[in-house]
Amino acid sequence: MSVVLDVSHVGKSYATYRSNLQRFANWFGASIAPQSEFWANRDVSFQVKQGEAVALIGQNGAGKSTLLKMITGTVRPTVGSITVNGRVSAILELGLGFNPEFTGRQNIYQAGGLMGFSQQELTALMPSIEEFAEIGEFFDEPTRIYSSGMQARLAFALATAKCPDILIVDEVLSVGDSYFQHKSFDRIRQFKAQGASIILVTHSMGDVRALSDRVVLLDKGTILKDGRPDEVVDYYNAMVFEKENAKLAIRQRRETHGWAVTMSGDKRAALVSMKIRDAVTAEELKAVRVNQLIDIQSEIKIMEPIHRLVVGHMVKDRTGHVVWGTNTWHTKQVLTGLEAGQSVLVTFRMLCNLGPGSYGVTYNLVSTDTRAEDNYDSCDNYVVFDVINLDRPIFVGTTWLDAKITTEVIGK
Amino acid sequence: MFRSLWQYRHFIFSSIRGELRGRFARSRLGALWFILHPLAQSLIFSIVLAEVMRARMPNSDSTAAYPIYLLSGMAAWGLFSEILNRSIGIFIEQASAMKKIAFPRLCLPVIILGSAIINHVLLLAAIMIIFLFFGHLPGLAWLYLVPGMLLISAMAFGIGVFLGVLNVFVRDVAQFMSVFMQLWFWFTPIVYLRNVVPQQFQWLLALNPMTPLVGLYQDALLLNQGPQWTSLLPTFLVGGLAVLLSFTVFRRASPELVDAL
Numbered sequence: 001m002s003v004v005l006d007v008s009h010v011g012k013s014y015a016t017y018r019s020n021l022q023r024f025a026n027w028f029g030a031s032i033a034p035q036s037e038f039w040a041n042r043d044v045s046f047q048v049k050q051g052e053a054v055a056l057i058g059q060n061g062a063g064k065s066t067l068l069k070m071i072t073g074t075v076r077p078t079v080g081s082i083t084v085n086g087r088v089s090a091i092l093e094l095g096l097g098f099n100p101e102f103t104g105r106q107n108i109y110q111a112g113g114l115m116g117f118s119q120q121e122l123t124a125l126m127p128s129i130e131e132f133a134e135i136g137e138f139f140d141e142p143t144r145i146y147s148s149g150m151q152a153r154l155a156f157a158l159a160t161a162k163c164p165d166i167l168i169v170d171e172v173l174s175v176g177d178s179y180f181q182h183k184s185f186d187r188i189r190q191f192k193a194q195g196a197s198i199i200l201v202t203h204s205m206g207d208v209r210a211l212s213d214r215v216v217l218l219d220k221g222t223i224l225k226d227g228r229p230d231e232v233v234d235y236y237n238a239m240v241f242e243k244e245n246a247k248l249a250i251r252q253r254r255e256t257h258g259w260a261v262t263m264s265g266d267k268r269a270a271l272v273s274m275k276i277r278d279a280v281t282a283e284e285l286k287a288v289r290v291n292q293l294i295d296i297q298s299e300i301k302i303m304e305p306i307h308r309l310v311v312g313h314m315v316k317d318r319t320g321h322v323v324w325g326t327n328t329w330h331t332k333q334v335l336t337g338l339e340a341g342q343s344v345l346v347t348f349r350m351l352c353n354l355g356p357g358s359y360g361v362t363y364n365l366v367s368t369d370t371r372a373e374d375n376y377d378s379c380d381n382y383v384v385f386d387v388i389n390l391d392r393p394i395f396v397g398t399t400w401l402d403a404k405i406t407t408e409v410i411g412k
Numbered sequence: 413m414f415r416s417l418w419q420y421r422h423f424i425f426s427s428i429r430g431e432l433r434g435r436f437a438r439s440r441l442g443a444l445w446f447i448l449h450p451l452a453q454s455l456i457f458s459i460v461l462a463e464v465m466r467a468r469m470p471n472s473d474s475t476a477a478y479p480i481y482l483l484s485g486m487a488a489w490g491l492f493s494e495i496l497n498r499s500i501g502i503f504i505e506q507a508s509a510m511k512k513i514a515f516p517r518l519c520l521p522v523i524i525l526g527s528a529i530i531n532h533v534l535l536l537a538a539i540m541i542i543f544l545f546f547g548h549l550p551g552l553a554w555l556y557l558v559p560g561m562l563l564i565s566a567m568a569f570g571i572g573v574f575l576g577v578l579n580v581f582v583r584d585v586a587q588f589m590s591v592f593m594q595l596w597f598w599f600t601p602i603v604y605l606r607n608v609v610p611q612q613f614q615w616l617l618a619l620n621p622m623t624p625l626v627g628l629y630q631d632a633l634l635l636n637q638g639p640q641w642t643s644l645l646p647t648f649l650v651g652g653l654a655v656l657l658s659f660t661v662f663r664r665a666s667p668e669l670v671d672a673l
Contacts, residue, residue, distance in 0.1 A: 014671050020581045027664030069670075073514035076667045092512035099430040110430060113423030114515055 002085070004165055004197050005048040005071065010080035011221075012066050013037040040066040041221045044080070048166070053198040055208040055229070057236055058218035064201045067218070068092065068170055071199065086165025089115070093170070094155035100144035104135065104154050107143050112158055125161045132187075133157035134180075149180070156184055163191050170201045185210065205233050209320045230320035231260035234380040238264035259360050259384050265377035268306050269338070269365045272299040274383050276361070279349055287386045288352050290400050296348040296361060296383075302338045306376065309335040310369065311346045314362040315354070316381065317398050323354065325362070329369040353400040356389045413663070416516040423515070424523055431527040446531055447538040450490055454482045457603050476546035477634065483539050484633040485602035488626045491532040491561065492568045493593055498524045499572025500579050500586050507673040517669065518662065521573050525565060532561065543633070551636035560628040563644070563651050567621060570654025577658075577665045580672050600626055621650040 015034035017023045022032040041063045048054050056064045069075040070082055072090040097111035108129055112122045130139050133153045135146070143151060160167070167188065188211060192198055200211055208215055208229055215232035217225040219239070225232050276285045279293040288294055296313060312327025328334055328346070335344060360381030367374035392400065417424070435446065458479045499521045503510065506520055536557065540550050579585040600622045601609070609617060617623045624647050628639040 015668075023581060023668070024578070027661060069511065072512070074511055075670050088514075090512070090514070093508065096509050096512055099427075099434060101434045102430060106426075106430075110423070110426045113420065113426055114509070114513055116420070116515065119422045 002050050003047045004050050004085045005199070006081075006083040007044055007046050007067075007071070008081050008083070010041060010044045010067075010070060010077045010082060011039060012041045012063075012070060012075065013039045013078045039221055041070070041077075044218075044221070044223055046216055046223065046226060048197045048199065050165075050197060051192060051195045052214060053192055053200065053212040055200045055202060055212035055215045056218060057202070057205075057208060057215060057232070058224075061220075062218040063221040064218055065092075065170065066221075068168055068199070068201055071166075072168055084166065088166045088168060089159060089162070089164035090168040091156070091159040091170065092168070094152045094159070096155075098143050098151070098155070101142055103142055104133070104139040104146075105130075107154070108158055111155070112161075115159075117162075121162075129154075129157045129161050132160075132183075153180055156180075160184075160187050160191070163194050163196055166197045166199065167191055168199045171203065205237070205320075208233055228260070230316075230318075231262075233320055234260055234262040238262050238378065238380070259381040261382065262380040263378065264371075265365065265375045267377055268304040268374075269300055269302050269309060269344075269376040271363055271365065271377055271379070271382070272301050272343075274298045274361065274363060276383060276385050285385065287388050288354075290352070290354065290356065290387060290389045290392050291402075292352050294350060294352050296350075298346045298363060300344040300346065300365060300377075302340055302342045302344065304340050306338050306367070306374075307336060308367045309338055309344065309376070310364075310366050311344075312364040312366065313348055314364075316360050316362060318358050321398075323359065323398050327364065327366075327369065352387065353402070354387045355395065355398045355400060356387050357398065358384060358386050360384045413516070413518060413659075417518055417522060420516055420519050424519055424526065427519075427523045428526040428530065431523065432530065447535060450483070450486045450535065451542070454479060454486055457482055461603065476543075476548055480543060480546065480548055480634045481605075481630055482603065483542070484629040485600075485626045487532065487535055487539060488560065488564060488629040489597060489600065489602055489622070490535070491528060492564050492622060492625075493597075494528045494531070495525055495565060495568035496572040496575075497589070497593065498528070499569065499576045500589055501576070503576050503580050503669065504583075504586075504673065511670055511673060517666070521569060521576065524572075525569050529561065529565060539633075550633075553632040553636040553638060556628060556632045556638050560625055560632070560639070563647055564622075564625050566655050567625075567647070567651040570651060570656070570658045573658035574654065574661050577661050577669065580665075580669055596620075596622070602626055621647045 014037065015023075016036045016038075017032070018035045022030075022034075026032055044063075044067060046054075056067065058064050066075060068090070069092070070077050071084070072088060072092065097114040098107045099110055102110055105126070108126065109119065109122055112125075113119070117125075133139065133150075133156075135150050135153055138146060138150060139154075143154070146154070169188065188198060192211075198211065200207065202208060212229055215225075215227065215229045215236075216223055217232050217236050217239075224239075225235055275297050276288065277283060277295045277297055278285055279295045282295075285294065298311065300309075300311070302309075310327050310329040312325065312329075314325030315323045317323055338344070361383045362378075362380045363382055364371060364378045365376040366378070367376075371378060389395070461478070502520045502524060503517070509515075510517060510520075540554075543550060575585050575589060599616060599620055601617060606617060606623070606627070624639065624643045628644070631637040631639060
């Protein structure tokens with residue numbers, strides 16, 4: 001597959017001069033070094049192939065938006081080069097270029113012109129835009145009377161009116177109602193199926209998993225990780241909750257069974273073992289039947305005195321979607337005043353109402369309901385087990401909903 | 413640079429239409445306001461200064477001479493100051509679009525230029541009707557307004573874009589200019605006649621590139637006379653230089669423009 005976007009050793013610095021006169025002098029051939037430089041991106045290199053969906057993630061200030069702007073072309077890189085093969089359509093903000101006094105239709109011409117469409121093209125695209133936006137008679141009303149959701153619909157319909165070679169989406173899918181969000185996602189998937197490449201910036205890890213084939217994690221302007229979604233997202237989650245100095249403590253590997261395992265924590269309490277057992281026979285399980293009663297049993301060793309211990313589990317499916325999860329904070333079973341050397345045995349007993357497939361169990365040993373405060377020991381997909389359907393009728397999905405089906409024929 | 417402007421011509425036209433529509437939307441008197449403003453201003457000056465100025469008007473037999481003189485100068489100045497003032501602020505005003513959509517940035521001042529000229533032409537049409545009420549018939553010299561308009565626009569566009577770029581980096585520019593423009597207005601013979609200025613200050617008026625342009629309007633509309641082309645020569649130079657300078661600076665500053673917004 002051909003490469004549609006090649007970002008090669010790109011860096012962007014924002015320069016501050018002692019006086020703006022020096023900056024002005026530089027335009028006319030002088031070469032005065034700036035007083036200080038801030039590098040928003042440094043040595044960023046990656047390629048996007050045709051039809052690939054790449055998500056950019058990272059904390060605020062990691063340089064995601066600057067990178068997107070450089071790919072879009074509004075900001076020029078200070079060093080390095082960006083090669084784009086094809087038409088780029090960027091949705092960095094919905095509703096830009098709209099004139100509130102114009103009707104929806106006129107604004108399509110206005111903002112569409114700003115995006116570089118010709119008048120004829122827009123006329124040809126108009127019916128499909130009108131149809132996609134689904135705002136009915138409001139289409140011919142001034143946009144100042146639109147609700148924000150309606151404006152977003154119109155803007156999204158315009159931005160995606162024509163399938164581009166590269167679609168850049170910056171956190172705009174969070175607007176609108178869930179119906180429209182679904183529709184927008186569908187359209188992005190359609191584009192992908194038609195061979196467009198997608199570059200997505202989002203803070204919603206759900207979107208990342210649902211849309212992308214690859215995730216690039218940015219931190220302090222450089223690429224920290226570039227790889228498969230489950231792997232990078234877990235790494236990111238671990239990173240977000242790590243304190244600065246402990247960042248090096250994140251360890252990650254891809255096990256032979258294909259699951260990314262990400263560990264973090266200061267090990268003031270540590271997991272010794274985790275087993276999945278049949279609740280009745282206590283036999284250790286690698287495969288679980290649909291609707292089997294199981295225990296997830298963890299043994300935790302306390303290494304240093306800790307005032308509170310919360311144990312949480314999360315069950316994720318193969319794509320990284322969280323199927324279920326809770327912790328002893330929410331169930332009000334927080335353990336307090338633990339001494340070094342003690343051991344804790346925690347059992348989660350549950351009916352395994354999962355659909356057939358492979359699942360990973362994540363554990364978090366923390367002090368509150370999140371990893372933000374203290375993270376003693378956490379690991380994604382520490383134990384992996386399969387759910388098999390032996391005695392139930394065939395069904396799809398990740399949840400066994402135990403439907404009781406009745407049928408009745410009415411009439412002759 | 414110019415080819416990309418041509419590609420975006422539909423956007424430019426539609427934006428100009430939007431500017432005009434936006435200006436008149438939802439106000440009761442709508443389009444009348446842009447005529448009423450300069451008219452009211454001229455009326456005030458006429459009332460205050462009519463007696464002082466009338467005696468010195470070249471064809472002082474007509475009571476309408478001073479108002480006509482005033483309106484002509486006001487129209488010329490209005491075009492100049494509208495383009496200049498709005499160009500200075502435009503890059504900051506449109507910061508979010510410039511940061512997030514890739515389009516030729518030069519579109520923005522061009523839109524201002526277009527809408528200001530259209531406004532100006534409408535104003536001239538209105539002035540023509542007012543002159544008819546005064547019993548002052550328009551003559552062929554009105555045609556001289558066309559080169560006058562172009563010169564004023566070129567100068568205002570050049571200075572405006574140049575200062576507009578600087579203003580992105582040093583915001584004091586716009587503040588300074590709002591004061592400076594008032595000063596400039598009073599150093600241009602619009603409200604008063606050139607010949608009331610004492611001899612020792614005449615050189616100031618001669619240095620002012622707006623003097624001959626305003627004079628062109630006044631001569632054409634009041635006296636039905638063409639301009640003295642030689643007096644326009646410095647203005648030509650200043651206008652051409654301003655445009656050249658603005659394009660150069662715009663080009664050089666372009667990569668840094670968005671960074672500073």
